[in-house]
Amino acid sequence: MKIFQETIQNLQDLNQTQNSIVVIGYFDGLHKYHQQILNKAKQLAMKQKKPFIFVTFDQKIGNFLKNEKHDLISQTTKIKLVNQYNPDMYIELKVDDYLVNYSKEQFIRWLKNILLADTLIVGQDFKFGARAMGNVDTLIEYFSAKQIIVFKRNNIISSQEIRELVNQGEIQKISKQLKRCLEIEFENKDNEIRIKYPQSKFMNGTYQISNQDNEKYEITINENNKINCDLSQEQLLNDHWQILLKK
Numbered sequence: 001m002k003i004f005q006e007t008i009q010n011l012q013d014l015n016q017t018q019n020s021i022v023v024i025g026y027f028d029g030l031h032k033y034h035q036q037i038l039n040k041a042k043q044l045a046m047k048q049k050k051p052f053i054f055v056t057f058d059q060k061i062g063n064f065l066k067n068e069k070h071d072l073i074s075q076t077t078k079i080k081l082v083n084q085y086n087p088d089m090y091i092e093l094k095v096d097d098y099l100v101n102y103s104k105e106q107f108i109r110w111l112k113n114i115l116l117a118d119t120l121i122v123g124q125d126f127k128f129g130a131r132a133m134g135n136v137d138t139l140i141e142y143f144s145a146k147q148i149i150v151f152k153r154n155n156i157i158s159s160q161e162i163r164e165l166v167n168q169g170e171i172q173k174i175s176k177q178l179k180r181c182l183e184i185e186f187e188n189k190d191n192e193i194r195i196k197y198p199q200s201k202f203m204n205g206t207y208q209i210s211n212q213d214n215e216k217y218e219i220t221i222n223e224n225n226k227i228n229c230d231l232s233q234e235q236l237l238n239d240h241w242q243i244l245l246k247k
């Protein structure tokens with residue numbers, strides 16, 4: 001998987017020679033419906049022997065516009081998770097004023113001429129281009145209905161719902177929606193260890209976490225997502241953690 005983390009201006013020549021299968025979205029948390037979309041793209045790319053291109057953003061465009069931050073997982077974790085679906089390219093577009101003002105026509109031209117998009121896989125509520133003027137109907141108009149695969153939305157699962165479950169300490173419900181345990185990352189801020197991801201307020205209490213070696217530990221999460229535990233700072237900051245349950 002080739003990774004590009006760039007502005008769209010710097011991605012105007014990717015030397016693409018083959019028509020591709022393109023998936024676009026923010027995919028925060030990579031929950032089970034996101035996983036279904038990625039599986040579909042992976043299977044289609046294998047069947048049709050076409051490159052699979054995953055397009056995402058370094059922050060959610062809506063959050064950039066509202067100046068908010070509430071991601072469930074880091075970009076590094078997203079890369080690791082998406083890599084399991086074997087895309088040929090992972091494109092993380094830098095969200096800035098230039099990108100949000102990119103018109104729907106410019107974005108379509110980029111998909112057609114630079115990515116050589118042949119099939120696009122998107123959700124029914126996908127919007128794109130300045131002032132969110134482009135939608136699934138626009139894609140069908142510029143491509144054709146058979147080139148656009150639309151995923152119907154199931155309203156029970158969303159990254160917003162998972163954020164609320166973090167607030168409520170409902171870890172087992174989160175694991176069900178993700179079909180895995182949620183990743184948790186720590187940082188040292190003003191000499192205190194806090195949770196870096198997810199960027200949501202945790203219900204205070206004691207939680208069990210495990211690392212890449214499947215070693216299990218207990219941590220206490222206090223006000224402002226501050227951590228108390230017996231682990232060394234070094235281990236908390238460097239291991240790869242998932243959250244298993246709330247005691």
Ligand SMILES: Cc1cc2nc3c(=O)[nH]c(=O)nc-3n(C[C@H](O)[C@H](O)[C@H](O)COP(=O)(O)O)c2cc1C
Pocket residue numbers: 061062065099100101102107126127128129130131132
């Ligand atoms: C290249 C590109 C540019 C976009 N520009 C805007 C924009 O200027 N304003 C906007 O509201 N949404 C824009 N969107 C759509 C947003 O990603 C998002 O779908 C929309 O803001 C609705 O978000 P919400 O569901 O959080 O309300 C753009 C999307 C893409 C891919």
Ligand SMILES: Nc1ncnc2c1ncn2[C@@H]1O[C@H](COP(=O)(O)OP(=O)(O)OP(=O)(O)O)[C@@H](O)[C@H]1O
Pocket residue numbers: 024025026027028033034037121122123124125126151152153154155156157158159160
């Ligand atoms: N519950 C769901 N059922 C079906 N498709 C979904 C569901 N949640 C997200 N998707 C689809 O996954 C793709 C990537 O989602 P993206 O993160 O860009 O937007 P989203 O709709 O805000 O997802 P979410 O609300 O879960 O964050 C989109 O095509 C979206 O429609």
